[in-house]
Amino acid sequence: MGMPGVGKGTQAARLCQDLGVPHVSTGGILRQAVASGAPLGLRARSYMASGGLVPDDLVEELVVERLGRPDAGDGFVLDGFPRSVEQVAMLDRILARLGQRLDGVFLLTASPAEIIRRLGGRRVCPRCDRVYHVDNQPPRSPGVCDACGSALVQRPDDAESVVRERLEVYARQTLPIVEGYLARGVLREVNGVGEPQDVAVRLRLAVGQA
Ligand code: AMP
Numbered sequence: 001m002g003m004p005g006v007g008k009g010t011q012a013a014r015l016c017q018d019l020g021v022p023h024v025s026t027g028g029i030l031r032q033a034v035a036s037g038a039p040l041g042l043r044a045r046s047y048m049a050s051g052g053l054v055p056d057d058l059v060e061e062l063v064v065e066r067l068g069r070p071d072a073g074d075g076f077v078l079d080g081f082p083r084s085v086e087q088v089a090m091l092d093r094i095l096a097r098l099g100q101r102l103d104g105v106f107l108l109t110a111s112p113a114e115i116i117r118r119l120g121g122r123r124v125c126p127r128c129d130r131v132y133h134v135d136n137q138p139p140r141s142p143g144v145c146d147a148c149g150s151a152l153v154q155r156p157d158d159a160e161s162v163v164r165e166r167l168e169v170y171a172r173q174t175l176p177i178v179e180g181y182l183a184r185g186v187l188r189e190v191n192g193v194g195e196p197q198d199v200a201v202r203l204r205l206a207v208g209q210a
Pocket residue numbers: 004026027028030047048049051052053054055059079080081082083087157166
């Protein structure tokens with residue numbers, strides 16, 4: 001968990017490599033569906049463009065489908081889900097049906113000023129969803145994805161007006177779930193400021209303690 005741009009995608013990808021489990025990013029799956037013109041993408045597109053949350057029935061369908069695949073049988077890292085009190089209940093239902101349990105919730109933290117700076121310089125690969133930053137984490141060749149060679153783009157929802165709405169949606173709909181997870185004793189805060197490899201070490205430590 002964490003504010004938009006705090007480093008969830010980057011850190012979840014590293015953690016998954018480390019643990020050998022799939023990275024389940026609802027935003028990433030939705031972006032791929034938009035790019036390919038799949039029905040899910042057509043329904044989700046307008047919500048994403050405005051910075052709001054896509055409806056729960058769409059999210060449930062995609063999460064159930066993804067977590068039901070064989071590669072998720074030994075665990076997974078969720079990134080960007082759950083994002084509301086309703087989605088916390090949704091995840092509990094899905095995990096109960098799958099016979100899996102929630103081992104931990106990790107909240108990455110950074111100041112709003114740091115978030116704005118990071119989002120302004122963020123570039124992503126439209127094909128494999130890998131994340132870069134023009135100053136902090138540049139690709140080996142400018143504008144080109146290290147992993148698949150595609151031309152990097154700025155996410156349309158990283159435009160300033162949409163970022164403002166996404167931060168408001170986070171404060172209004174996502175932040176309230178922190179309390180619930182704190183009360184359950186599963187939430188751990190991880191300082192998300194610093195070099196990505198240093199944050200990765202802190203996150204790995206917190207995961208080990210969960
Ligand atoms: P993200 O890449 O996590 O920042 O997600 C990008 C956009 O996808 C969000 O602003 C939402 O419009 C949508 N999205 C991603 N995950 C969810 C979710 N769990 N529930 C609803 N909408 C989501």
